Amino acid sequence: MTETRKLDLVQHIRPLHLMTLIVLYFLGVGFGRYLGQRIDLAPLLLGLFWILILSIGLNFMGDYFQTPFDWGWVRKKQGENDSQEKDRDEVLLYISVASLAVGAVLTVILGVFGSLSLSSGLVMASYFLLYCLIIIPGISLDLSGIGEFFTSIILVVLPPAIGYLLQAGEFHRFLYLGIFPLFPLHLAVILVLRLKTYPVDIRKDRKTLLVRLGWQRGVYLHNLMVLSGFLLFGVALIFGMPFRLILPVFFTLP
DSSP, rough: HHHHHHHHHHHOOOHHHHHHHHHHHHHHHHHHHHHOOOHHHHHHHHHHHHHHHHHHHHHHHHHHHTTOOTOOOOOOOTTTTOOOHHHHHHHHHHHHHHHHHHHHHHHHHHHTTOOOOOOHHHHHHHHHHHHHHHHSSOOOOOTTSSSHHHHHHIIHHHHHHHHHHHHHSSSSHHHHHHTTHHHHHHHHHHHHHHHHHHHHHTTTOOOHHHHHHHHHHHHHHHHHHHHHHHHHHHHHHOOOOOOOHHHHTTTTTO
């Protein structure tokens, strides 16, 4: 029983998503370092802890409402849970509320110490609001067919922007050029992962993007997204992104 609960806890935390957030957060910090920004360790660590604790809290909240942001679960029906499942749901809610409270405290600390600029504050607020649009019942977009787009923005666009802005305070064109190509590439990855659960999604009426498109058009969109990602990196070169920063990307081409 204890091992099962540990496994459930790991599934709720979603370590793969958290690792993605960490890597891309430091990508944004790296952009700041490359552009000559002095790396301030305090906002760096506070920002990293903020994005991780907020993500954990919202993941648990999504699981409590049975509307997780990473795939379209069918909503739970009122009264269908037994007492053990209700106890589990209460634990999910408590962890979610506690994590979000810690996130709120970290936001205040960042503001008090002057680490929040208008730009960083707007991006962090966007991260929170977009996450909520995915998981809150009645608003959730997980079954709308566009949830995958929001998921890609949450996981690969906003984290590096937050990491950079907490150091630099203002946007730079290198930030746009470096992170926007990641969006179509990540969306392509999601479409590939959706193929694995495509029959189950149809059977359980999960209206994911791939189900709405059909697998044939979904594969076409996947190929288009991969091509778009590499083309955007090429555009970044045209607009002044250093070749030595972009070159490793093209090593992944077959």
